[in-house]
Amino acid sequence: MNLRYRLNLIVTAVLLIILVIGAVKAIHSAREDVRAEVASTMDFALHMLNAELSHFKFKDKVLKEQPESPFMLNKLTGVRHLRIEFYGMHNQLIESNEDETSNDHKPYPDWFGREMYSALDDLKPERLPVYVNSQKIGELVIKPKPDNEIAEAWDETKTLLTMISLFFVFVNILVYLVVARALKPIDQIISALTDIETGNLDSRLPIFELPEMASISHKFNMMASTLQSSIRNNHRLTQQIIRLQEAERKSLAHELHDEIGQHLTAIHVDASVIKSTNDLEAAKKSASAIDEVVGLMMDILRTMLQRLRPGGLDELGFIAAMQELVDSWRERHPNIEVEYQFDGEFSSLEENAQLTLYRVIQECLTNISRHSKAKQAWIILKEEKRAIHLTVSDNGKGFEPSQHTQRFGLAGMKERLDSVGGTFDITSNLNQGVTIDVTVPKQGDNA
Known part of the structure; x- marks a missing residue:
């Protein structure tokens, strides 16, 4: 009923x-x-x-x-x-x-x-x-x-x-008519929900006369707009991820072809020399060349593996891997002074959260080196009672966040943080540098 x-x-x-x-x-x-x-x-x-x-x-x-x-x-x-x-x-x-004449009726x-x-x-x-x-x-x-x-x-x-x-x-008739009129919006709500269920995210409710129904209209329309925006963002992020994957594959293919391919060709030539020569000195020279090329190939392979997954997280631990990341970046960019501070043990942090923080710092350092024209940068990573708090800032030229939300890898960072229940906030103005605040809940706190 x-x-x-x-x-x-x-x-x-x-x-x-x-x-x-x-x-x-x-x-x-x-x-x-x-x-x-x-x-x-x-x-x-x-x-x-x-x-x-x-x-x-x-x-x-x-x-x-x-x-x-x-x-x-x-x-x-x-x-x-x-x-x-x-x-x-x-x-x-x-x-x-x-x-006596009266009747008994x-x-x-x-x-x-x-x-x-x-x-x-x-x-x-x-x-x-x-x-x-x-x-x-x-x-x-x-x-x-x-x-x-x-x-x-x-x-x-x-x-x-x-x-x-x-x-x-x-x-009874009056109540039936009043109730029927008062509950008429329910049919429209059900119809709108059916549209949403079938994928028609443009469906909206009119603003009803009853205050309670009007509140439902506002909430439903806001929900539909948020859902529509979220799905569009997901589609956009999916396309961006696909583009990034393809770009990464293309980059790896180029490196494999240009670097590894050339080195393998050199090894093949030197190996052929060793195979066909009777001259011991020539053979030693070719063997030495092969050894040098193999060393270069190992460096290239290590760099490629580092891009795919930072090995330091598994080999050195979270704090040491972060320090290695910052130190190696500092060596490549000696003109930018970087100060970092890591407070805490970070033992309760999940592997996915560790990788997320690593990638966020890596992306921030990349943006600083490419876009900020900064002279100084600061990284502060603190372990608090219920969460890990990260702040990355610089004194570079800055930008307007509202006009560059899809640039500098910001969308990718936000997507990574969403996957671990984290929050992302960016503060910047022209010529005043950039500050990025990140919060990642500890294991069990984002459930």
């Missing part, structure tokens, strides 16, 4: 409970009204008849001329809510105000009548003895007869219940 029907079902249940409570209160109020009305009428009739009997004297003539109707109760058929009867000494009914349901009559259980018939010349001749009996009052109460209750029922139906 979807949310719309569930909300309507809850509202319907609440309204139904209100309807039942209203019906019960209406019936209870009708019971109280019927009882109060009948009790009041009986009390009034009792006082009136007591007053009448206190000074009324029957005459023998009345009893003789009207033995079947001495009190002429048939003229009181219009009295509401009461049945008045006159009984003789032998408990025989002599007369009553009951209209009740203009109210039986269940309603039973509810109303149950309220009159404590109203017992009242009996008034009748005396003539100090001789008891019978009794006047007053009984409740609430049919008319019950009929009126039923009409009022029926009207009230009808109004409550109409209110129930009206509110």
